[in-house]
Amino acid sequence: DAKTTQPPSMDCAEGRAANLPCNHSTISGNEYVYWYRQIHSQGPQYIIHGLKNNETNEMASLIITEDRKSSTLILPHATLRDTAVYYCIVRDSGGYQKVTFGIGTKLQVIP
Amino acid sequence: NAGVTQTPKFQVLKTGQSMTLQCAQDMNHNSMYWYRQDPGMGLRLIYYSASEGTTDKGEVPNGYNVSRLNKREFSLRLESAAPSQTSVYFCASTGLRTYEQYFGPGTRLTVT
Numbered sequence: 001d002a003k004t005t006q007p008p009s010m011d012c013a014e015g016r017a018a019n020l021p022c023n024h025s026t027i028s029g030n031e032y033v034y035w036y037r038q039i040h041s042q043g044p045q046y047i048i049h050g051l052k053n054n055e056t057n058e059m060a061s062l063i064i065t066e067d068r069k070s071s072t073l074i075l076p077h078a079t080l081r082d083t084a085v086y087y088c089i090v091r092d093s094g095g096y097q098k099v100t101f102g103i104g105t106k107l108q109v110i111p
Numbered sequence: 112n113a114g115v116t117q118t119p120k121f122q123v124l125k126t127g128q129s130m131t132l133q134c135a136q137d138m139n140h141n142s143m144y145w146y147r148q149d150p151g152m153g154l155r156l157i158y159y160s161a162s163e164g165t166t167d168k169g170e171v172p173n174g175y176n177v178s179r180l181n182k183r184e185f186s187l188r189l190e191s192a193a194p195s196q197t198s199v200y201f202c203a204s205t206g207l208r209t210y211e212q213y214f215g216p217g218t219r220l221t222v223t
Contacts, residue, residue, distance in 0.1 A: 034211060043115070043201050043214030044154070087153070091210070099212065100170070101146070101154035 004088045009106040012082075018075040020105050022088030025069040030092045033064060035073045036101070037084040044087065044101070047073065078109045112137050115215035117202050123221045124192045132187040132218050134202030142205040143185040144169075144212070145177060147198040154201065160185055192222045 005023040012018040024033065034049040048055055048062045050071075055062045061074040075082050087104040118133045136143065141162045146154040146169075156169030160179040174196060176188045189196060202215040 032210075036212070041199065041217065041219075043203075043216050044212070046211040046213065049209065049211060099144075100156065103151070103153045 004090055004102060006086070006088055006102065006105045008103065009108070011108045011110055012075075012078045014080060014109050014111050015077055018078040018082065018107055018109070020073040020075075020086050020088075020107065021070065022073070023070045024088070024090045027068050027090050028092075031090045032092070033062065033068075033071045034089040034091065035060070035062065036087045036089065037082075038087070038104070039081075039084040047086075078107075080109050080111065083107060083109045114138065115202055115204055115213050117200075117215035117218050119218060120216065121219045123223065124189075125223055126193060128192050129188065129190050130192065130220075131189075132200055132202075132220075133184070134186065134215060135184045136202075136204040136213070137183065138204060138206075138213065139182070140204035140207060140213075141182070143179065144203040144205075145175075145185070145187045146201045146203065147171065147196075148201060148217075149198050157187065157200075192220075194222045196220065197222045 032049050032051050035047040036044040038044045047059050048057055050062045050064050064071045085104040085106050087101050091099055115136045144159040145157040148154050155171050157175050158169055158177040160166045163182045166177050178186045200218045203212045
């Protein structure tokens with residue numbers, strides 16, 4: 001699986017959009033980008049994933065650059081409950097994978 | 112659906128004691144995983160099971176054994192606990208269509 005690079009921390013004002021970047025310059029053609037978050041000490045929670053098209057669901061939007069070497073997770077209207085560690089993962093579409101979670105980005109939403 | 116469940120939620124062991132962490136999922140997933148998370152660090156894969164009857168080592172398998180008892184259950188055993196195994200342990204399984212991982216609530220283990 002390709003390696004990802006994320007900033008260790010970010011702040012966002014409540015109600016504003018939070019844009020979390022991820023660099024995955026060694027991504028290969030069959031690898032997807034997945035995003036998870038971990039609130040306090042709970043188990044990580046799946047947010048969204050994509051291959052090359054932008055994706056949106058009820059939680060967030062995922063923007064993947066045309067060359068697929070980076071992506072941005074967008075939380076359109078951040079709330080205090082979005083304070084969490086956000087992980088960006090790349091993996092291919094096989095059902096079983098040695099998925100590696102790095103240290104992620106600690107997002108602090110500020111009132 | 113309960114999703115992924117783990118027992119116990121908390122455990123304190125003395126060095127040298129053994130214990131088994133239990134994990135079960137009710138989503139009919141094939142693949143299951145055990146991770147550990149230490150303070151300020153990401154999740155490190157201990158073992159995974161691609162399907163019932165198969166297991167394989169992850170990044171940090173030393174000191175652990177696993178059993179994939181059936182499709183639902185995947186247990187992690189510490190035969191002789193060491194203080195270095197103090198951690199939070201998460202079990203996960205992989206979705207059938209889009210392969211996202213679903214995580215349990217974690218087991219907080221302290222070895223003194």
